[in-house]
Structure formats: structure tokens, C-alpha cells
Amino acid sequence: ELKVEQNPLFLSMQEGKNYTIYCNYSTTSDRLYWYRQDPGKSLESLFVLLSNGAVKQEGRLMASLDTKARLSTLHITAAVHDLSATYFCAAGSGSARQLTFGSGTQLTVLP
Amino acid sequence: EAGVAQSPRYKIIEKRQSVAFWCNPISGHATLYWYQQILGQGPKLLIQFQNNGVVDDSQLPKDRFSAERLKGVDSTLKIQPAKLEDSAVYLCASKTGRNTEAFFGQGTRLTVV
Numbered sequence: 001e002l003k004v005e006q007n008p009l010f011l012s013m014q015e016g017k018n019y020t021i022y023c024n025y026s027t028t029s030d031r032l033y034w035y036r037q038d039p040g041k042s043l044e045s046l047f048v049l050l051s052n053g054a055v056k057q058e059g060r061l062m063a064s065l066d067t068k069a070r071l072s073t074l075h076i077t078a079a080v081h082d083l084s085a086t087y088f089c090a091a092g093s094g095s096a097r098q099l100t101f102g103s104g105t106q107l108t109v110l111p
Numbered sequence: 112e113a114g115v116a117q118s119p120r121y122k123i124i125e126k127r128q129s130v131a132f133w134c135n136p137i138s139g140h141a142t143l144y145w146y147q148q149i150l151g152q153g154p155k156l157l158i159q160f161q162n163n164g165v166v167d168d169s170q171l172p173k174d175r176f177s178a179e180r181l182k183g184v185d186s187t188l189k190i191q192p193a194k195l196e197d198s199a200v201y202l203c204a205s206k207t208g209r210n211t212e213a214f215f216g217q218g219t220r221l222t223v224v
Contacts, residue, residue, distance in 0.1 A: 004153075031209075031210055033213075035215075041217070042202065042216060042217045043154070044215075045213075048210070048211070048212045050210050088153055088154070092209075098156065098167055099156065101146075101153035101154045101155070102153050103152060104153050
């Protein structure tokens with residue numbers, strides 16, 4: 001059974017600072033997804049990572065995947081208040097396209 | 112392109128009552144998921160369809176939950192009878208290929224009192 005763990009679960013950071021969210025998964029997975037969720041809203045897709053060493057960047061967010069270490073990271077550069085949200089990673093497994101989510105990281109960017 | 116549509120947005124019921132949720136996925140998306148998201152947690156998969164067939168329902172509490180996807184398009188999720196611990200947001204998502212992202216609907220927030 002695929003398990004996905006994120007850390008930290010809660011993160012408060014000041015504007016302008018950098019930080020990294022970690023996502024570990026327990027069994028082989030060849031695709032990793034990052035989603036953002038604002039309070040009371042649904043999940044918005046941020047990144048799809050499909051191969052070892054994949055790196056994708058959008059604005060102040062950069063995601064990477066190391067399939068050998070079973071680790072994905074979401075790096076935040078020079079945080080701004082608009083990035084405050086909960087971030088989820090999800091690992092895909094099997095030919096049946098199953099998605100298993102982590103518990104989420106609640107990010108608060110303070111002025 | 113229209114997104115994943117879900118209804119109702121909110122529902123309040125008493126325990127032991129029944130409730131049904133509806134989902135219309137993005138056109139052409141063969142894979143459809145129902146997730147349960149309890150406050151403060153990540154989404155937990157309840158059931159996955161590929162066209163109108165069930166791929167995975169191992170985490171669906173089958174004594175009270177049921178789901179169907181007629182004609183491989185719309186889907187309904189039913190809870191009968193509801194328990195207090197069923198209070199959650201029920202998310203529907205759909206996707207096309209194996210390596211594409213899933214698109215989520217707005218969800219149905221269920222409160223069981």
C-alpha cells in the first residue's frame with residue numbers, strides 16, 4: 001500500500017524568505033503531483049513530475065522529483081502573502097492511475 | 112473548457128438519513144475519482160472508475176456507501192445511513208491519461224448532525 005508523508009505539516013514564514021516542503025512516499029511511484037488548496041476551495045493542480053530528476057518551476061515555486069530516494073520537494077523562493085495556502089503532494093501508482101495524497105502542509109506567509 | 116461539476120455544494124442531514132452527491136466530469140475524461148476530505152486532512156480515495164467500471168473501491172465503506180457511473184460519464188455517490196463521522200467534503204475528480212493531472216470539482220460539504 002502506497003503511503004505519502006509530508007513535512008512539515010504547518011509552516012509559518014516571513015515574506016521574502018525561502019523554504020522547502022518535503023514529500024516522501026513509501027513504494028515505487030513514477031509520477032508525483034503537487035496541488036494547492038485555499039480555505040474552502042477545491043484543489044488546484046500546480047505541477048506534474050513524471051521522471052527521476054524532473055524539475056518544474058512556476059513563479060516562486062519549484063518542484064523536483066528523486067524517484068530513487070522516493071522524495072519530492074516543493075521549494076518556495078522569496079515568499080509572498082499570496083502563497084498562503086495548503087499544499088498537497090500526491091503519488092501516482094499502478095497502471096490504474098491511482099492517486100494517494102499526503103496530509104498537506106499548511107503554509108502561512110507573514111508580513 | 113468546462114471543469115468538473117458537483118452538486119449540491121452544501122448539505123446538512125441528520126444521522127441515519129440518506130444523501131446523494133452528483134458529479135459531471137470533464138468531457139472525455141475516462142477516469143473518475145471520489146475522494147473524502149475530512150477537515151485538516153488530505154483527500155482519501157473512496158472509489159475510482161475507469162469509464163463505467165470500478166477500478167478500486169477498497170476504501171469505500173460498502174455497508175453504507177455506494178457509487179455508480181452510468182454510461183461512463185456522470186457519477187453519483189450515496190451514503191445510507193449517514194453517521195456523524197461522515198461529515199467531510201466529498202470531492203470528485205477526473206483525468207484523461209495515466210500521466211496527466213486530475214482536475215477537481217468544488218466539492219460537496221456534508222455536515223451530519
